[in-house]
Amino acid sequence: MARYTGPKTRIARRFGEPIFGPDKVLSKRNFPPGQHGNNRRRKTSEYGVMLAEKQKAKYTYGVLEKQFRNMFDKAARTSGITGEILLQNLECRLDNVVFRLGIAPTRAAARQIVSHRHIVVDGKVCNIPSYSVKPGQIVAVRERSKSLEVIAAALAGFNHSKYPWIEWDESQKAGKLLHKPERADIPEPIKEQLIVELYSKN
Numbered sequence: 001m002a003r004y005t006g007p008k009t010r011i012a013r014r015f016g017e018p019i020f021g022p023d024k025v026l027s028k029r030n031f032p033p034g035q036h037g038n039n040r041r042r043k044t045s046e047y048g049v050m051l052a053e054k055q056k057a058k059y060t061y062g063v064l065e066k067q068f069r070n071m072f073d074k075a076a077r078t079s080g081i082t083g084e085i086l087l088q089n090l091e092c093r094l095d096n097v098v099f100r101l102g103i104a105p106t107r108a109a110a111r112q113i114v115s116h117r118h119i120v121v122d123g124k125v126c127n128i129p130s131y132s133v134k135p136g137q138i139v140a141v142r143e144r145s146k147s148l149e150v151i152a153a154a155l156a157g158f159n160h161s162k163y164p165w166i167e168w169d170e171s172q173k174a175g176k177l178l179h180k181p182e183r184a185d186i187p188e189p190i191k192e193q194l195i196v197e198l199y200s201k202n
Contacts, residue, residue, distance in 0.1 A: 050198035083192030088180040095129035101175040102158030118145035140174030
């Protein structure tokens with residue numbers, strides 16, 4: 001599947017948030033990129049604000065437009081609050097669950113770990129980053145991959161209690177999705193209602 005491979009700091013500066021993880025450049029240059037980035041005073045339109053929020057969510061979770069739209073349509077067909085369901089579904093993607101378990105330092109690294117067949121779901125190898133993990137399923141590091149330095153380094157000192165919807169077993173290097181996360185527990189600063197309003201205009 002195609003994915004964004006361009007300059008990540010430029011995207012983070014556009015939103016003024018470290019959406020790809022800690023960024024030294026962003027802390028020094030916390031203004032939009034470009035020649036006039038530090039001098040922009042133009043007010044963003046209502047549509048522009050909604051579009052920016054959707055773009056931020058896409059880049060945060062590493063999802064391209066068509067896939068994101070399909071996830072939104074699925075959330076819209078599900079009973080409940082569409083924006084919250086969308087975020088819950090994004091959180092339950094396998095690459096994101098691997099990231100939340102601390103097996104990888106970033107979502108991009110988690111996507112690579114999954115693609116390289118280092119992860120098993122309920123004991124079976126799964127190399128599909130977009131796979132939707134169901135409550136009760138166990139996501140674990142493959143036996144022969146437990147000694148990988150990148151995984152060991154990511155897990156060292158990781159605080160799993162930050163995410164109450166996941167249960168971690170250190171001895172097995174495995175995590176169980178207890179339930180879909182509540183909106184209040186999801187730490188991403190995304191205003192999902194703006195995304196719902198944007199798609200309702202189309």
